[in-house]
Amino acid sequence: MIARMTFDPSWRFVLAFWAATLVLFGLYLAYVQPLKEVLAPDIYLDLRFDGYDHPEALAFYEGLGVLGRGFYMRSTLFDTVWPLMIAVSGLLLARKTFRRGWLVAVLAAGPVAFGLLDLAENICLIAMNWQFPDFSERLVSVSNALTLAKQRTIPFAFGAFLGLPVLAAVLAVARPKTA
Helix, strand or coil: CHHHCCCCCCHHHHHHHHHHHHHHHHHHHHHHHHHHHHHCCCCCHHHCCCCCCHHHHHHHHHHHHHHHHHHHHHHHHHHHHHHHHHHHHHHHHHHHHCCCHHHHHHHHHHHHHHHHHHHHHHHHHHHHHHHCCCCCHHHHHHHHHHHHHHHHHHHHHHHHHHHHHHHHHHHHHHCCCCC
């Protein structure tokens, strides 16, 4: 399915999209993440590598206060954009670098899984924010499972995101030129 993409963007487009993703991620790290640290009394739920349960989620949202919950809502929306861009970048880079479908699927799997899991996780986090303090234990359980699954894709997602441009350049140099 991935190998049969009809959309075949130029290398210029793919690399510009990759660079835009990198810039957006840099802005997130430089501006949004420090604000989160100022407004949040505790580690954000989506950054908890050991997970969280219903009482911890309630305490987290309570600790944010009204202002913090409003900022968290907006930052979570922004936090959804760059992971989806990583997913698209990984898919485009894998597709441009390799013409064999199975290689594209394998190399794009990490970024795509990361982006989709992050999107689903953020939907849960936004739902908890809207429903606070009345969100269900089931919602927290699903959100926590998504958080833990997403975190397991991070090495693969960022490895592919950063490694595919290098691999594409090496292969471009190594491939014989056709007249």
